[in-house]
Amino acid sequence: MNSTAITALASPSELHSPIDRELKRAAGYARAEKSEATRKAYMSDFQQFALWAQDRELTVLPASPESVAAYLADQASCGAKPSTLGRRCAAIQYVHGRGDHPNPIADPRVKAVMRGIRRTHGVAPKRTAPATAERIIAMAPQPDGSLATLRDRALLLLGFAGAFRRSELVTLDVEDIEEGAEGLRVTIRRGKTDQEARGAVIAIVRGEIACPVAALWAWLEAANITEGPIFRRVRRGDHVQAERLSDRSVADIVKVHAQRVGLDPTMFSGHSLRSGFLTSAARRGATLFKMMATSRHRSVETVTAYVRDQELFKDHAGAGLL
Numbered sequence: 001m002n003s004t005a006i007t008a009l010a011s012p013s014e015l016h017s018p019i020d021r022e023l024k025r026a027a028g029y030a031r032a033e034k035s036e037a038t039r040k041a042y043m044s045d046f047q048q049f050a051l052w053a054q055d056r057e058l059t060v061l062p063a064s065p066e067s068v069a070a071y072l073a074d075q076a077s078c079g080a081k082p083s084t085l086g087r088r089c090a091a092i093q094y095v096h097g098r099g100d101h102p103n104p105i106a107d108p109r110v111k112a113v114m115r116g117i118r119r120t121h122g123v124a125p126k127r128t129a130p131a132t133a134e135r136i137i138a139m140a141p142q143p144d145g146s147l148a149t150l151r152d153r154a155l156l157l158l159g160f161a162g163a164f165r166r167s168e169l170v171t172l173d174v175e176d177i178e179e180g181a182e183g184l185r186v187t188i189r190r191g192k193t194d195q196e197a198r199g200a201v202i203a204i205v206r207g208e209i210a211c212p213v214a215a216l217w218a219w220l221e222a223a224n225i226t227e228g229p230i231f232r233r234v235r236r237g238d239h240v241q242a243e244r245l246s247d248r249s250v251a252d253i254v255k256v257h258a259q260r261v262g263l264d265p266t267m268f269s270g271h272s273l274r275s276g277f278l279t280s281a282a283r284r285g286a287t288l289f290k291m292m293a294t295s296r297h298r299s300v301e302t303v304t305a306y307v308r309d310q311e312l313f314k315d316h317a318g319a320g321l322l
Contacts, residue, residue: 061095068092072113076120083120086114095262130272132283139257147238160214165270166251278291
């Protein structure tokens, strides 16, 4: 029984019996299976398919495998990336599952179309430029009396030093920070690969040239933030808002300060902070274990790619041959 079915059983206007109350609780847990952000993303992606199908007078729900296969082929021919189409397939599957409809994505014909799209168009992701240590030192703005500047400096330096995903960075609260002699202990309540909220604690070491610890406290003290969200919106006139920044804001801040120091902003994103840390750590010879302790990657292969990139020319087999 999926979450929709459970919710339907628990939807009478008056719930008096013990089983009704338990069904209502069950419906709440079923809804928590996916995060609110994930559900919104799925519905947005499904809407893209729904509009396409309606324009062609095709049944949206349940959708036939033929309709989905045709949709994927059409979108691929229009330039949609395989990763985007894979995400839309997940959305179509999710919506059909919620309604107890047959899953068209499981049909061999749909799977064959997706394999063909991946083989034809390739699946190599577009890589953003890493905000390496030397870049992040330049990108982190020097204090100029503006609260937004202090916030951006703290966000860039902390985001780099902790190899944070942008979603993790903006969900940090003051209560998640503990300072010690060597630096900060930061508790990450939930991450992209930790949907069950087991949590993780990482260390942020102090810096000699651009210290993330000092930058963080400078921002918090100047903004008079003692609890709740760390990274917040700053309105004109240096008015600090209660709401936290969005993850999109992190990408925007990275781009703004990349451009400020003469870098191409289109090459940078929120992920540049995370990839910049791993690239810089690999360049300095950090071990995979230590890199993964900070980045919290589950795949050794992913982190190994950063090391491999930095060692392409080290002890090269062709050195001295020509």
